[in-house]
Amino acid sequence: MGWILVVILLLGFVSCGADRNIKKGDKYLSLGEYHDAAEQYKQAYRRIPPKERKARGQVSKKIALANDYINSSAKAIAAYRNVIRYHQDSPETHLKLAENLMKQGQYGDAAKEYQIVLDSLPGNKAAKEGLLAASEAPAEKKNASKYIVKKMDVFNSRRSDYSPMLFGDQYDQLYFTSTRNEAQGDELSGITGVKPGDIFYSEKDDKGHWGRPQTIESGLNTEFDEGTPAFSPDGREMYITQCTTDPSYPRYAKIAVSNRADASWGKATPLEISRDTLSSFAHPAISPDGNWLYFVSDMPGGKGGLDIWRVRLIGGTTGGVENLGEPINTPGDEEFPTFRPNGDLYFSSNGHGGLGGLDIFIAKVGKDHKFHLEHPGYPLNSQGDDFGCTFEGPHNRGFFSSNRGDARGWDHIYSFELPEIVQTVKGWVYEMEGYELPAAQVYMVGDDGTNLKLSVKGDGSFEQVIKPGVDYIMLASCKGYLNHKEELKVDSVSESKEYTLQFPLASIRVPVMIDNIFYDFDKATLRPESKKALDELVKLLNDNPNVTIELSAHCDYKGPAEYNKKLSQERANNVVAYLTEHGIAKDRLTPVGYGKEKPKTVRKKLTEKYPWLKENDVLTEDFIKKLDKDKQEICNQLNRRTEFIVLRTTYGMFDEKGNLKNPPKPKPQEEKSSDDNTYDIEIN
Missing domain, CATH: 1.25.40.10 (Tetratricopeptide repeat domain)
Incomplete structure (x- = not known):
């Protein structure tokens, strides 16, 4: 017993x-x-x-x-x-x-x-x-779709790598979440059994090759979980999911914001979306216009499981939480929202059927102003979890994450591309004789009813999808500069095409040199090759009908001063004559010949071409004669120039009594929606 x-x-x-x-x-x-x-x-x-x-x-x-x-x-x-x-x-x-x-x-x-x-x-x-x-x-x-999907070994580790997000004016940086061994912290996560996630990034080199992922050396990452990065349209803010550990309380995810300063991301600070402290807030995404923060939460009032919500961003704060409702949200889980620049909302769900796990769905707004869902099929979707898309500008290509085929369930980063015919226009806005103008705006009007206001990136560029058979007018403007207008006619094509346009803006504060104005030697006669530059000046004045200018010609110090002044005056007169012959009112133009009286002042941009010059150097005779012979000739060429400076910006705006001829029209009673990316503009 x-x-x-x-x-x-x-x-x-x-x-x-x-x-x-x-x-x-x-x-x-x-x-x-x-x-x-x-x-x-x-x-x-x-x-x-x-x-x-x-x-x-x-x-x-x-x-x-x-x-x-x-x-x-x-x-x-x-x-x-x-x-x-x-x-x-x-x-x-x-x-x-x-x-x-x-x-x-x-x-x-x-x-x-x-x-x-x-x-x-x-x-x-x-x-x-x-x-x-x-x-x-x-x-x-x-019956697979035409998507081309490839595993990106350069980004992936032996742990989870997911939620990629492209960044940079040229989309040459990729940020993503990883639980690889290089992540901060010494303890393993009680959630996954591996290290808590950190945000890593990779950069593309001049040859288009992606580099080895690197840690972010700043206060952004901590010993806790950070992940699912999303960026504001101006690239100054990074929104992330952050999940700290407390041995006494459940783990609730929250959204935090990191600001970019001196090319470095700072410590993230929590963003209060709601006073609900018993729900999770995760997976941030910013709408293309920057007005809305989309996120995932299990807060009360949803359809069940995890839902996608949004909240308006107002001056760095938030207000007005909204559930996206049907048909997007279901009793299952909807997660990882992200936007294609054209406004299409991509998200992942296990509540809409599909091939298994989380599948990627596309929500497009129809003519009825309601969301309509599309399932992009295999191989973008698989039997595993597929989520976290990011796009290379307007093109239907980029990266996403999936745990397909991984026995341990680790997520990995894949590239995707859907071959399609996309026509785009890419433009650069910059100051004549100067640098890019990221503060500029570009107004785009099409004869199909298109009416958009486009933001300019940090490098002065913008990119926009355009439609075949449409004629567009594009106007670039910036405070302190004259407008510049371009016209674009889009043809039908059999393959993708990118149009490129330049928008050099003339300053209203400093003299602007007119390149490629040529005269016969020692004469005032305009040479035929000057026509292109002169026609551009005609166009500039037509684009800015309220501007008057002083048109000036300058010589080098060689020769008698009186002779040089007379020659430069005749040259200025001939340029003005050309402009008036081509429709510019004579009282908008003041020709002045300065001879050698106003030597050129060097601007910063010119020092890039001639490093031996310094900003604000004045190319006087004494200055030039101290240089080597070859440098002297360069300076003399710089002094021999034709330029203009803006005198007034109110020409023709007032009648004889001093009243404004075309006062602003009163706004219509029905205002546009605050998140509608259209604007009423008139381009003459």
């Missing part, structure tokens, strides 16, 4: 040990530390004797739940099957098993499980949609 007592005691110790593991697992689960919870439940399962089938089945439910949270679908499948094996299953067990079988591409087995649910609950919407998806998935994969 003694041996029986020993066995009973041993079973008691085993049972107590299992209970301790279960309690620990429950605590980890409540804190959101799913990996640690799964480990505790697994130890408990091993300590429960096989004969205690009910106990084993109940612990298997907990193992399955914890692994479900961390996308370990293979382990979740094994656990759910144990739940069924020990007769502790319910319709929910079979539904969850079916969803995980979909993630593994086991569509036939998934269909059987969905059918079991429907046999018990004929009206179950999730099972109906799941069964339909499982039935259609094989054919959808067979």
